[in-house]
Amino acid sequence: MNPVRAIVFWGLWVPLSTLVMTSPVEAQFTVDIDIEEPPFQYSETVGENRVTRLMEKLKSKEVELEYTRERGYLESLLAALDIPPSSQTLVFSKTSMQVRHISRRNPRAVYFNDDTYLAWINGSSLVEISTADPLLGAAFYTVDMVPWRANLERQNYDCLACHATSLTQGLPGHTVRSVMPSYDGSFDAQSETFITSDASPFPQRWGGWYVTGIHGEMQHMGNTYVRGGKLDISDNGNRMNLRDDFDTSNYLSPSSDIVALMVLEHQTQMHNTLVRANFFNRQRKYDAEQLDADEQDDAESNAQLQMIASEVVDRLLFREEAKLTDQVRGSVVFAHDFQSRGPFDSQGRSLRNFDLKTRLFQFPCSYLIYSDAFSSLDLELRLEIVRQLQSALTAEPDADDHLSARDRASILEILSETHSDFSRGPAERSVEQPAELPAISGD
Structure with missing residues (x-):
């Protein structure tokens, strides 16, 4: 089974099923990439990255993770992966495979360092991790947080369904997505969405995300949802915490930092460019x-x-x-x-x-x-x-x-x-x- 098969143009990626040639100029430099064929062989390639090194240390008992009733192995995983808790950003749009757990009252927390991203949801036993890998581009893992053992496993097809598409320039990668969320965090797939980066105008950023911090008169799409067919941005900015939006007591921080979000936007697209x-x-x-x-x-x-x-x-x-x-x-x-x-x-x-x-x-x-x-x-x-x-x-x-x-x-x-x-x-x-x-x- 080949999860991804694409012709990648310089500056354009489209699935073969939707490929329409409109101009010979577009095809001046083409690369026909199938990540399951040589020289990539994604599913058969052994990862060598921050997460695999942790897996080896867990196997040898060099590192042991500590479980808590409130957050499972979250704090222990962050420490083992050298990810600062201060990097916390919170997303309430249902743009993850764990959609049933995510809502405005129960957002998904994303933490990151220079190469690794970890996502935790209050009430879910599954932690999602992705990391940069020299051969795989982005490699994906899950942690099943049972109290007696942290079951850390690599994932391929379930993650690549979203993380190796046009959202990530057609190759295994990462994305910060800005959507038009409804009150419950769901969104209309036909509505306008944005893949955000440091190049994105502020008004297109963070739809479906919580945002804390000061940004003056600049407006963004965060902290709010669609009302009457429009995104309500009348009072969604310059928030110092999120205690009025949901119960933040079980999160490592009551905030979703605006600067961390800006760094995350740049970093994901920089990683994707390096993978490309x-x-x-x-x-x-x-x-x-x-x-x-x-x-x-x-x-x-x-x-x-x-x-x-x-x-x-x-x-x-x-x-x-x-x-x-x-x-x-x-x-x-x-x-x-x-x-x-x-x-x-x-x-x-x-x-x-x-x-x-x-x-x-x-x-x-x-x-x-x-x-x-x-x-x-x-x-x-x-x-x-x-x-x-x-x-x-x-x-x-x-x-x-x-x-x-x-x-x-x-x-x-x-x-x-x-x-x-x-x-x-x-x-x-x-x-x-x-x-x-x-x-x-x-x-």
């Missing part, structure tokens, strides 16, 4: 290996590599980020937990420093450039991304460029001190060998 680049590049190289030497076109292959890298660079540099028109203020605990992770340069600067006045970060280059998802990219692809990024940061800005000359210089200085790909010269980087990837074996 990873899969496209692996398919490109695999297809080339199937050709005879005289059939291979090095110029075309290099052009494809540059196109793949270019999308990553654009996302890393927040090329399409929507400008903030008012200051945002969220949880000081989340801000501290997030920013303290660094790394920091000799001036104490970090790519995690928040701005929150006109944009999300003070230095607009994604902190996920330090992540395993980035460092595990094929060496050739990673070097091309670094080359393009250095070129972008040393170029003279255009009048309408989102990065000033000072922004560019600061980002490059920070990277030069904190990232090995930028602190070494091209010759040193070119001889580096990529990290060994986990072997493929049958389930």
Whole structure:
């Protein structure tokens, strides 16, 4: 059974069942990807990620999870996965496989760190976890929280039904979805919905989510539901807690932090872009290996590599980020937990420093450039991304460029001190060998 079969165009993904060719321009660069065929073999590939490492520690008794009557293994899982409780965001729309447990009175809590996402629902024994994996893209797991044992298992088809579709650019990935929710959290599948990112206008964000924090005159879709056929946004903003909306006593926090939501939006789409680049590049190289030497076109292959890298660079540099028109203020605990992770340069600067006045970060280059998802990219692809990024940061800005000359210089200085790909010269980087990837074996 193949859960996903798609032709992926650069900048467009459509299922084969709905594919309509309207213009030859769209097909200038196509990649035919089936994640169950070589070089991917998704279901047969053994994961190597933060969750599998925890599974090994649980098996060897190096780590033991503690169960509580109130929240099962939630706190223990967060600690074991190094996920800060302050990252809590709450979604009440029925956009999860556990729809019967989710409502405005019982929202789903989502927690995250740089590579792993955990979702917990009050009253449910099932915890959902997804994480970045060098070969799988996004890998999915569930924890059945019986009191005597935390049964942690990998999931494929049930999760891929939503997490490997057009919602995630056609590949195993993540998404923050903004919908038009009814009072009970359900929504009309035919109504307008948005996949939100740092590029999304504020008025399109967080439909079906709770949002706490200050955002001035900017409006969003959170904290409310459809009344009389319209989303009621008359009094849904600038909330400090959610105690008037539902009983928050069994949650780790009475809030759903606006800054954590903004980070989550960026991070999910950045992860998806890295997965997309990873899969496209692996398919490109695999297809080339199937050709005879005289059939291979090095110029075309290099052009494809540059196109793949270019999308990553654009996302890393927040090329399409929507400008903030008012200051945002969220949880000081989340801000501290997030920013303290660094790394920091000799001036104490970090790519995690928040701005929150006109944009999300003070230095607009994604902190996920330090992540395993980035460092595990094929060496050739990673070097091309670094080359393009250095070129972008040393170029003279255009009048309408989102990065000033000072922004560019600061980002490059920070990277030069904190990232090995930028602190070494091209010759040193070119001889580096990529990290060994986990072997493929049958389930």
